[in-house]
Amino acid sequence: MAPRKLAAGNWKMNGTLAALAELDALARDHGEAGVDVLICPPATLIHAMSSRAGQGIAVGGQDCHAKDSGAHTGDISAPQLRDAGASHVIVGHSERRTDHAETDGEVAAKAIAAHKAGLVSVICVGETEAERDGGQTLDVIARQLAGSVPDCATAANTVIAYEPVWAIGTGRTPTGDQIAEVHAAMRDALVRRFGDGADFALLYGGSVKPSNAAEIFAIPHVDGALVGGASLKASDFGPIVAALAAA
Structure with missing residues (x-):
């Protein structure tokens, strides 16, 4: 079975209650896009956002x-995230790995906790x-x-998200071949370990924008994106969701 397509937005430390208007616009225009859409806001907004996200946006x-x-x-x-209405967690x-020196073992422990609570873990590597x-x-x-x-x-x-740290804020952009190489290697590693690794959704997370989304989603084994700044505005994130739906 092919992995389910996912457009995920990471708002990072941005957004107040006023930003819920962006969620409303996204739900109105892209809530039925035919792909999974996920917004990860600051913890202060999870309950309010989950209460009004509606069908089609997690x-x-x-x-x-x-x-x-x-x-x-x-x-x-x-469990607190789940109680607040979350279905996923990054x-x-x-x-987190850089600012808080998180190790692979600590990340795995958090993923296990997420699974126990009924959450989908979005595990980042790069x-x-x-x-x-x-x-x-x-x-x-x-x-x-x-x-x-x-x-x-x-x-x-x-869900696995590949984010080339070297391409974030440096002005350097990965080529399609570089993205394809990493995603193919991840798929192979997951197949070897889990057998059903072909079903894991693999997201790309390196400065995805409306202008490059279609090109990125055409790369083999790219099942969606983990989007940072471009997910803060429905006018930017919406075209990315649409590009994924069309891929």
């Missing part, structure tokens, strides 16, 4: 703790500029997949 968190509860000031647990995003320039890309991706994706992962509870 809501997720941007991170979760590996434990269900406890003395972890400032953190949020997977784990292992490059900014190489730095030094690793890309050093010819280590495929080795890094293989290591992160092996360490960050838990044994309980299935195509139903896990």
